[in-house]
Amino acid sequence: MPPGPKGLPLLGNILQLPTFQFLRFTEWKEQFGPVFSLNLAGWPVIVINSLEVATDLLEQQSSIYSDRPRFIVANEIMSGQLMLPLAGYGSLWKKLRKASHEGLKSQSMPVYQRSQEIEAAILVENLINRPELWAEEIKRSTASSIKAVIYGTPPIASIDDPVVAFISEMGHRLVTATMPGAYLVELFPKMLYLPTWLASWKREAMERYEESTKKLKGFVQHVREHAENGINDRPSFTGQLCIAGDRHQLTQTEEAWLTGSIFVAGFDTSSSTFQFFILAMRLFPGVMKKAQAELDRVVGRQRVPSVSDRDDLPYIRATVKELLRWGVTLPIGVPRRSQQDDYYNGHFIPKGTLVLVNTWGIHHDPNIFPDPHEFRPERFLDPTGTIDVDIPGTRNQGHAAFGFGRRLCVGMNVAVQFQFINIATLLWAANIEPAYDQDGQIITPTNSPAGWVDEGAVVRPAPFRCNIVPRFSGAEAILSRAREQSLAD
Numbered sequence: 323m324p325p326g327p328k329g330l331p332l333l334g335n336i337l338q339l340p341t342f343q344f345l346r347f348t349e350w351k352e353q354f355g356p357v358f359s360l361n362l363a364g365w366p367v368i369v370i371n372s373l374e375v376a377t378d379l380l381e382q383q384s385s386i387y388s389d390r391p392r393f394i395v396a397n398e399i400m401s402g403q404l405m406l407p408l409a410g411y412g413s414l415w416k417k418l419r420k421a422s423h424e425g426l427k428s429q430s431m432p433v434y435q436r437s438q439e440i441e442a443a444i445l446v447e448n449l450i451n452r453p454e455l456w457a458e459e460i461k462r463s464t465a466s467s468i469k470a471v472i473y474g475t476p477p478i479a480s481i482d483d484p485v486v487a488f489i490s491e492m493g494h495r496l497v498t499a500t501m502p503g504a505y506l507v508e509l510f511p512k513m514l515y516l517p518t519w520l521a522s523w524k525r526e527a528m529e530r531y532e533e534s535t536k537k538l539k540g541f542v543q544h545v546r547e548h549a550e551n552g553i554n555d556r557p558s559f560t561g562q563l564c565i566a567g568d569r570h571q572l573t574q575t576e577e578a579w580l581t582g583s584i585f586v587a588g589f590d591t592s593s594s595t596f597q598f599f600i601l602a603m604r605l606f607p608g609v610m611k612k613a614q615a616e617l618d619r620v621v622g623r624q625r626v627p628s629v630s631d632r633d634d635l636p637y638i639r640a641t642v643k644e645l646l647r648w649g650v651t652l653p654i655g656v657p658r659r660s661q662q663d664d665y666y667n668g669h670f671i672p673k674g675t676l677v678l679v680n681t682w683g684i685h686h687d688p689n690i691f692p693d694p695h696e697f698r699p700e701r702f703l704d705p706t707g708t709i710d711v712d713i714p715g716t717r718n719q720g721h722a723a724f725g726f727g728r729r730l731c732v733g734m735n736v737a738v739q740f741q742f743i744n745i746a747t748l749l750w751a752a753n754i755e756p757a758y759d760q761d762g763q764i765i766t767p768t769n770s771p772a773g774w775v776d777e778g779a780v781v782r783p784a785p786f787r788c789n790i791v792p793r794f795s796g797a798e799a800i801l802s803r804a805r806e807q808s809l810a811d
């Protein structure tokens with residue numbers, strides 16, 4: 323196998339991995355090169371640290387590297403193999419992926435534009451009114467926006483909205499179940515055949531599946547009934563699934579889980595990324611000023627920005643790219659598992675190897691992104707101010723935040739449009755300014771791991787105090803007029 327750090331007998335490298343594994347991986351990259359191997363108590367692992375290796379394996383050899391680890395409890399029992407990001411690579415995954423792609427591809431984005439614009443206006447009004455609650459407000463707004471994209475529902479008032487509470491709880495339960503050591507059966511798969519009266523963990527996981535299926539089916543049924551009764555919901559992913567009818571050949575259970583999968587996959591990633599944006603603006607106020615100059619030039623101060631301004635706002639688009647590079651919410655992406663023996667550059671990669679991509683390390687490689695800790699949208703612009711993303715291995719994105727190959731994030735268009743309109747609306751209306759402590763000293767947040775929160779799959783910046791103040795008189799009135807007008811429409 324590729325070279326790697328020496329571990330202990332039996333345990334291998336397990337005890338050498340800290341909470342933020344990507345930091346250790348980045349150190350090891352210096353020692354062992356762009357792909358190294360680990361041994362986690364007998365389980366072979368390779369860690370990819372370069373765009374070139376990621377492209378060679380995950381894109382060029384995608385028939386070998388598109389599977390996920392098994393996750394017996396989270397995938398096979400708790401979600402009946404229907405949670406798209408966890409699902410094994412096979413015909414069921416292909417069917418679900420195809421149906422999700424139809425509703426989330428770039429040509430479908432105009433469907434969600436109005437919802438995302440209204441949600442952005444409400445978000446910014448709330449941030450101005452309650453800046454001390456910015457982290458919570460971003461969670462509420464993201465949940466509201468994703469829920470609207472999926473089910474076409476009106477804006478939600480609180481994160482305690484029952485659908486959101488259920489979906490977040492389900493997501494956290496599944497992520498917790500994928501953590502190493504969460505269930506013994508992951509180490510001893512034969513335990514799966516124990517009868518439920520002997521294995522309470524199995525009974526509980528099966529009950530969770532039944533309960534989740536019932537709830538998710540209820541959400542889809544609600545959309546279908548509205549459509550049949552002529553009630554005009556906002557256009558949505560589920561609405562389109564209902565229109566497609568039998569074309570995707572999905573059962574009602576598969577349809578229900580597909581909508582839940584997309585909600586779970588989109589919520590924490592998008593909210594954490596936008597939280598990183600607030601941090602970036604506090605640390606790099608020069609970027610905020612340049613973005614605002616572009617907004618003043620293109621949009622003016624008489625109307626709020628729209629998704630339709632996209633082509634004329636290259637600096638904002640470059641800011642979205644830089645945010646996805648700098649604020650890596652999934653620092654080691656979502657793991658893969660190799661499906662057959664393979665050789666790479668003279669090294670053996672056995673079937674069943676766990677494959678991790680150190681996305682954080684790639685995004686902070688100074689050979690690709692000079693001064694990688696700086697937040698600098700200009701790195702994605704040529705001297706004329708036009709977007710330039712000539713970075714091989716990034717599929718013209720300029721970064722690898724959405725992964726690689728056949729398992730590339732299927733929601734990336736929704737994610738980018740969401741970040742774009744939120745950034746444009748917030749910087750159009752307001753400045754993100756420092757808050758002061760009791761001694762009158764500026765509170766300066768940090769972008770070091772000491773200031774991040776680890777939530778299992780995603781990483782977020784820890785909340786810090788800042789002020790969010792209108793940039794010109796009339797901004798708030800225009801925002802609320804835009805919101806009311808859109809809601810009335």
Ligand code: HEM
Pocket residue numbers: 406407408419422426583584585587588589591592595651652655656657723724725726727728729730731732733734736737
């Ligand atoms: C900034 C926000 C987001 C980031 C950084 C992100 C990142 C990722 C990554 C790294 C993967 C795994 C890719 C791989 O294995 O190579 C993934 C998968 C996925 N994402 Fe996203 N994502 C984001 C937002 C969204 C949104 C908004 C949605 C839905 C609307 C979504 C839906 C999904 C789904 C369903 C998968 C599983 C795809 C599969 O396994 O086939 N994501 N995402």
